[in-house]
Amino acid sequence: MSLLSFRAFHHLTRALGRSVRFCALAGLVVLALAPSVHAEPVDDALAAFAADGFDDTQKGIDILVSSGHDSAEAILAALSAGKLMVRNDDKALFIEGKAGAFTDARTGASASVDAAKLKVVRLNNRLRRSVQAALGAVTLQAPSPARRIAAARAVQRSRDPAALPAVDAALARETDNGARAALQTARAAIIVAAKDAPEAERIAAVELIAAEANPDAAALLRSVQADAPQALRTAAEEGIAGIERSLAFWNAMQNVTYGISLGSVLLLAAIGLAITFGVMGVINMAHGEMVMIGAYTTYVVQDLIRDHAPQLFGSSLFFAIPLAFLVSGAVGVAIERGVIRFLYGRPLETLLATWGISLILQQAVRTIFGPSNREVGTPDWMSGAFQLGGLSLTYNRVAIVIFAMLVFAALLLVLKKTTLGLQVRAVTQNRRMASSMGIRTDFVDAMTFGLGSGVAGIAGVALSQIDNVSPNLGQGYIIDSFMVVVFGGVGNLWGTLVGALTLGVANKFLEPYAGAVLGKIILLVAIILFIQKRPRGLFALKGRAVEA
């Protein structure tokens, strides 16, 4: 019996609350613009909150919104979070801050109060929705455009018809273009959902929303009910189709950018190999370890900078790049002079010996630095992301793409325009003839191998930004790198570039359909089949040199 009566009472209060709220919000425009009739409406609102009945609270919220008072947002936020407290004896209101500190809700001044005497202003689900809408309405008037845009988006998601007057009021005042667009979309979202709005206005709203190509907008248009007028439904369907086309386009573009990003990582890892394997014909299975050494050099450089010159941390990578080149290059020269030069003309033995070297280097790094991942920091200017059309790009990925292209261009220049490059090409084409012309082939071999290894070291600096720096870092790239070089065509840097980007993009387009692992498997099988068809790769060297 008592339960029944409580329910009836609840319904009654709810109906009452709704009408009160409607009146208050409908009058909001007038109230917000015209000077308030009360001396201090905030006091009325606070008094209502202090009464702590659900209807009183609703009334308080409405008054607070219409007051446009500076502290309205803080009070509403506190109310929403359950941090608005009322003191039992004098009905004064306080906001609970961090670690038990309190501020006076009226003045915002910090206050020392006995927490035991405080009681939270209660909310129910209806009030919670109401507070959210009110917060949205209040923040629509926030001073910073970014906050206003966020508020408009919140209103757009809630589609609460009660917020319409507040949105209109804000629109009338809005000067910032971005915020204005956001407000218009929010307004359109409300109107599309409002059954009582004129049909023409609703269709115009649908078109406005359809211009925003994002999944939120599509979801909004999908919510147009089946009982809506025919013209409105057609407009909504067209809008959805348009959005989907646009989304599919941006999705494909996003895949392309991911693919280019992965492709440039592959390019960085493979380009050193393109020199040692492609130009010299040496199978260097320790190539991945050169990359790893580059990454560890970055770690050491950052560690030193952190200890001795923390202000330089932002530019740590610029120190790491030449150092990584030198360290990896020196290791490469040592390997060439120590082992590989005895094995020229025996590629299978070279393969085994360099594999052995890779095991030694891995274990050496594991012994020195430990088996766990090392933390390599990202400079501030490389973290974060930005939007370009419908694309979201992170700065570090963009930096790596640019860096890969720079390294590629530099390498091309070295091979085409420098004396060393000339000698390298001469030795590659005809070793004995080059030797007769007075080129020190031994020296050229060592330098070429050092160059290839050094470039691998530079790749390590870049990879340290996106991958775990561990002794196994190189292992993950060695098979991919070989695939790129073999696919692109041995002895041809352009082939490596095309190969890397093709594999990267193909991989990213396969991933949504096949999953990451299966996509990779498909790609490996495809390359294996491709090599059967064109055993010398995409851009094969032609002529007598190949056959030998």
Next chain:
Amino acid sequence: MLTVKLIDRYGAVFIAVLAAAAVIVPFCNLAIEPGSAFHIPDYLLPLIGKYLCFALLAISIDLIWGYCGILSLGHGAFFALGGYAMGMYLMRQIGPRGVYGHPILPDFMVFLNFQDLPWFWLGFDSFLFAMVMVLLVPGVLAFVFGWFAFRSRVTGVYLSIITQAMTFALMLAFFRNDMGFGGNNGLTDFKDILGFSVQAGETRAVLFALSAAALGLGYLLCRYVVTSKLGKVLVAVRDAESRTRFLGYRVENYKLAVFVLSAMLAGLAGALYVPQVGIINPSEFAPANSIEAVIWVAVGGRGTLVGAALGALVVNVGKSWFTGAIPEFWLFALGALFVVVTLFLPKGILGTLQDYLGHPKAAKPAPEPDGAAVAHPAE
């Protein structure tokens, strides 16, 4: 040189040692009381059995590398496929005794919400079928792979790299749970084989003897191949592929035949390996494993067959000792082994021994097959 005995001096010693081991090792394990100096402890029996399987794998690699110049860096894939075929039979033998007690599905399938047995698991409850698969699956893969590769004349390091890509792709595939091969954990918790418990000492003794027998027979088969006319053609392909082709031999067919045979032997080795170690998982496909198997052959001496088995034994005993005594130095030792053997012992232990003893009848490893031409275009 035209008539080479099927069993030469080293072969005779090898067969004799194997036959002796097949009898003596299980005997010393089962019949001699623990505590006696001649007792072989329980843990050692499957360990030596494992070495025998590795030796068979090494011989299969030597057959194609030492005699035909095909350096496969993916032979671990054939080994693992044979192992998986055996593992699937052993899984089916568990029946309703699994943790979940499902009458048909192995535990991992119940765990991964499989409703029915995938089609490729059908038939593996029969031992005979499984044994056929042990040879057939690696054989078919090798045939398809070799058919494409040898016909389009992919040779030398290119072949090595794509075999490596093949085993890498298989490893990724077998790591996937929805492939239906147990994902990362692979196949394990075997109960019995042909009705005998895999844990029982007697079963292990029999498996050991079978491994020794398989190694011996595998050796004889390879030896038969390399001493036959086919073997002469293979050596010719290794030393001068183009010249052999111009003489009218269908080089790709010879290569394909020997590659498939080698893959089947590797599969057999894997099948014997699994019940002795009690587990098979995708890490067996890791490219590093395949390369490690190649170094066994290089250490023992390529192109000698017996040397390959010897190399597998030496390196693996070394590995067991190192990883027990000073684990952090094992990779240094293994890496150094790769470098030292290629630089200073190109003929391996047995090849060097043969040179030293002046033994004339072993096929001499050539300085380098055609791969040289690929790598140094201009020379």
